[in-house]
Amino acid sequence: MIYACHPARKAGSDHNSSSDNNLPLLTANKWKLVELYGKPVDNKINDKEPFLQFLETDSRYSASGGCNGIGGTFTLPGNNRIKFSKGMTTLMACENMEVESGLLEVLETADNYSLAGHTLTLNKARMAPLARFERAE
Secondary structure, three states: OOOOOOOOOOOOOOOOOOOOHHHHHHHEEEEEEEEOEEEEEEOEEOEEEEEEEEEEHHHHEEEOOOOOEEEEEEEEOOOEOOOEEEEEOOOOOOOOOOOHHHHHHHHHOOOOOEEEEEEEEEEEOOOOOOOEEEEOO
């Protein structure tokens, strides 16, 4: 019998692999949700701006679809791939929940992203973008 030891990797240590240099661009900005599944998103939903923000510390993200606060962790395995893990979500009921439901679905589904100028898109495989964000000023 042959046995081999594989050193354990530190949790979250692969969030910024050497092949993915976009972490500073992602984390330096707050991203305003402007399009969801090809449809424009209003500037305010339930009097709140829908957004996504990446925090380099602990590889965390925070977001809102215009009602609840959404948070969790993300990893960037390289080659513009991304994976979101659910953390917490507040549980308020608001009048308009469609955008929030769509954003939660995007965060569960997206497996890659692209950055072009002031625009961030979250995508699944090579299909049309799931969500488009613009850098908030």
